[in-house]
Amino acid sequence: MKKEEIIRGGYEIAKERYATLGVNVDLALEKLRQLSVSIHCWQADDVTGFENLGSLSGGGIMATGNYPGKARNIDEIRQDIEKVLTLVGGNHRLNLHAIYGDFGGRIVDRDQVEATHFTGWMQWAKEKGLKLDFNSTSFGHPKSGDLTLANPDKAIRDFWIEHTKRCRRIAEAIGQFQGDPCIMNLWVHDGMKDLTVNRYCYRRILEQSLDEVFTEEYAHMKDCLEAKLFGIGLESYTVGSYDFYLSYCVNRKKIVTLDTGHFHLSESIADKIPSLLCFVPEIMLHVSRPIRWDSDHVTILNDDVAELAKEIVRAEALNRVHVGLDYFDASINRLGAYVIGIRATQKAFLQALLEPTALLRKQEADGHYFERLALLEEAKSLPWNVVWDYFCLTNNVAVGEDYIAEIQKYEREVTSKRK
Numbered sequence: 001m002k003k004e005e006i007i008r009g010g011y012e013i014a015k016e017r018y019a020t021l022g023v024n025v026d027l028a029l030e031k032l033r034q035l036s037v038s039i040h041c042w043q044a045d046d047v048t049g050f051e052n053l054g055s056l057s058g059g060g061i062m063a064t065g066n067y068p069g070k071a072r073n074i075d076e077i078r079q080d081i082e083k084v085l086t087l088v089g090g091n092h093r094l095n096l097h098a099i100y101g102d103f104g105g106r107i108v109d110r111d112q113v114e115a116t117h118f119t120g121w122m123q124w125a126k127e128k129g130l131k132l133d134f135n136s137t138s139f140g141h142p143k144s145g146d147l148t149l150a151n152p153d154k155a156i157r158d159f160w161i162e163h164t165k166r167c168r169r170i171a172e173a174i175g176q177f178q179g180d181p182c183i184m185n186l187w188v189h190d191g192m193k194d195l196t197v198n199r200y201c202y203r204r205i206l207e208q209s210l211d212e213v214f215t216e217e218y219a220h221m222k223d224c225l226e227a228k229l230f231g232i233g234l235e236s237y238t239v240g241s242y243d244f245y246l247s248y249c250v251n252r253k254k255i256v257t258l259d260t261g262h263f264h265l266s267e268s269i270a271d272k273i274p275s276l277l278c279f280v281p282e283i284m285l286h287v288s289r290p291i292r293w294d295s296d297h298v299t300i301l302n303d304d305v306a307e308l309a310k311e312i313v314r315a316e317a318l319n320r321v322h323v324g325l326d327y328f329d330a331s332i333n334r335l336g337a338y339v340i341g342i343r344a345t346q347k348a349f350l351q352a353l354l355e356p357t358a359l360l361r362k363q364e365a366d367g368h369y370f371e372r373l374a375l376l377e378e379a380k381s382l383p384w385n386v387v388w389d390y391f392c393l394t395n396n397v398a399v400g401e402d403y404i405a406e407i408q409k410y411e412r413e414v415t416s417k418r419k
């Protein structure tokens, strides 16, 4: 039997099996097809970007590893992303950072960025059927230091306020161009390596800076704010903590970004979803994989991601939760890292969409807690993987492990030639 026949045959059987539990597999597949993952452009080049500032000083973020073949310019990033898109089903988005503008070899400082630096991206994205998202970039700059938007020094603070305002304007232009809101994420690393006696002071400054940044109302972009437990080199104190941004977003009606690597390792990010949905309009996710700390390892299908997807699906919140990825592993094939992460995220959502939730809820309502737990256990080994193969097959992308060979081929023919 040909592989395709095996998959199609298996699918029909799996469909019947799920139907016995009241699950409509075709509906689940349709919803999965509509799940648009915001793919982070920065895995392609280890968060380097295309500024020509002549100095990479100023921290805030760190990629580790030196696997050969990273994208060196816009054309290479686009080429890599195009390749990645041939290996994953569905329609996705691309998440850009301000440092990825088309600066044409000129020096364009962060307080000078504008929409024209992104028209090339907009055109290209349109041709590829991609929508774009955006981020302001406060790290990796001589003025990054320990404090940007929360800096008591007005000159430095104003520089970053100007940058962030400009980024919102760029996001607005992108959103207008693509006829779909561009989601702009704001994350600043502001904090202190050692004990500070000014926790309140910096947070009040950040609050005021944000209010200034958000003065203009836009119709084609949406703001989201991302908290973090701590940054490397800034371990004692983070101005933009989770409490800070959660309060700010609830109060100012902004989108909360939850990066799954930005919490205590024992915290459940999945459980935050149904809490936040009560109080904020939408949620943005940065799905990552923290190993001991916010290490930004490649997203895989683990319990954390599976539970996260389940809470979103159970809350029927696929239209209120934006799913983005955020990791940067420079130690393995970078395209491979993309494909693993995107596929793992899709698999987690497929599992969630195939959950016999109605039946589980019935057991729960009837007080049948043993039955609920037993069914949750059984659901783990239902033939979702057959449905996954069918999803890949019918979306004309490599089935199962077949994508490995495609990545190897691309490495042989393209990325290994980048010196």
Ligand code: RNT
Pocket: 042, 047, 061, 097, 135, 187, 226, 228, 259, 286, 294, 326
């Ligand atoms: C950093 C944050 C942030 C960045 C990107 C590049 O800890 O997660 O989202 O990873 O903006």
Ligand code: ZN
Pocket: 187, 226, 259, 286, 326
């Ligand atoms: Zn993030």
